[in-house]
Amino acid sequence: MLGCWHGLVRMRRQVRRAWSQVDVQLRRRLDLIACLADTNGVSASARGRLLREISNAKEAAVQEGPASERARTERALGCAVRKAFSGKGGTSNDPLREELADLRQELAATERKARFAGQFYNDCVMRYNERVEMVPWRVIAGMAGLEKEDFFEMEDPLGSATRGVV
Numbered sequence: 001m002l003g004c005w006h007g008l009v010r011m012r013r014q015v016r017r018a019w020s021q022v023d024v025q026l027r028r029r030l031d032l033i034a035c036l037a038d039t040n041g042v043s044a045s046a047r048g049r050l051l052r053e054i055s056n057a058k059e060a061a062v063q064e065g066p067a068s069e070r071a072r073t074e075r076a077l078g079c080a081v082r083k084a085f086s087g088k089g090g091t092s093n094d095p096l097r098e099e100l101a102d103l104r105q106e107l108a109a110t111e112r113k114a115r116f117a118g119q120f121y122n123d124c125v126m127r128y129n130e131r132v133e134m135v136p137w138r139v140i141a142g143m144a145g146l147e148k149e150d151f152f153e154m155e156d157p158l159g160s161a162t163r164g165v166v
Contacts, residue, residue: 004140011128015149018121019067022152025114026074027061030054032107033081039100053080067121067152074154118152125149 037050053076060073129148132141141147 001136001140004137005144008128008131008137008141008144008146011124011131012146015121015124015128018117018124019152021117022067022114022121023061025110025117026070027058029107029110029114030057030061030077032103032110033077036100036103036107039096039103050080053077066150067125068150071153078154114154118154122151125151 033050034054037047037054057073057077060070131137132146132148
C-alpha cells in the first residue's frame with residue numbers, strides 16, 4: 001500500500017514539474033506577443049485588442065486552475081494574435097521590419113518549445129490518470145483525494161506565419 005501511495009505522489013510531482021515547464025514557455029510567449037504588439041507590426045485597434053487579450057491571459061496564468069482552463073485562455077489569445085497579424089502590418093522602416101522578423105522567429109521558437117513541453121505534460125498526465133484509475137491505486141487515490149488531471153492543448157497563434165521558420 002505504501003509503495004502505491006509513493007508511486008502516485010511521485011507521478012503527481014512529475015505532472016506538476018511538467019506543468020511548470022509549460023507555464024514558463026507560455027509566460028515567455030505572452031512577453032513576446034506583447035513586444036510584437038508594441039512594435040508597429042499591427043494596427044492601433046488590433047494592438048488594443050491584443051493587449052487586452054494578453055492582459056487576460058496573464059491574469060489567467062497567475063491563477064491556479066486546471067490546464068483545460070488555461071488552454072482555453074491561450075486559444076483565445078491565439079485567435080487575437082492571428083487576427084492582429086493577419087495583415088501585412090508592414091513598414092517602410094527596415095530596422096523595424098528586421099525587428100518584427102526577429103520577434104516572429106523568436107515567437108515561433110517559443111511556440112515549438114511550448115508545444116513540446118505541452119506534449120511532455122500530457123504524457124505525464126496520461127500515465128498519472130491511468131494509474132489513478134487502476135486498482136489498487138484507485139483505492140489509495142480515492143482515500144487521499146487525488147483526482148485525475150486535465151490535459152493541455154495549445155494552438156499555433158501565428159498559424160502559417162510561423163511555419164517554415166526554423
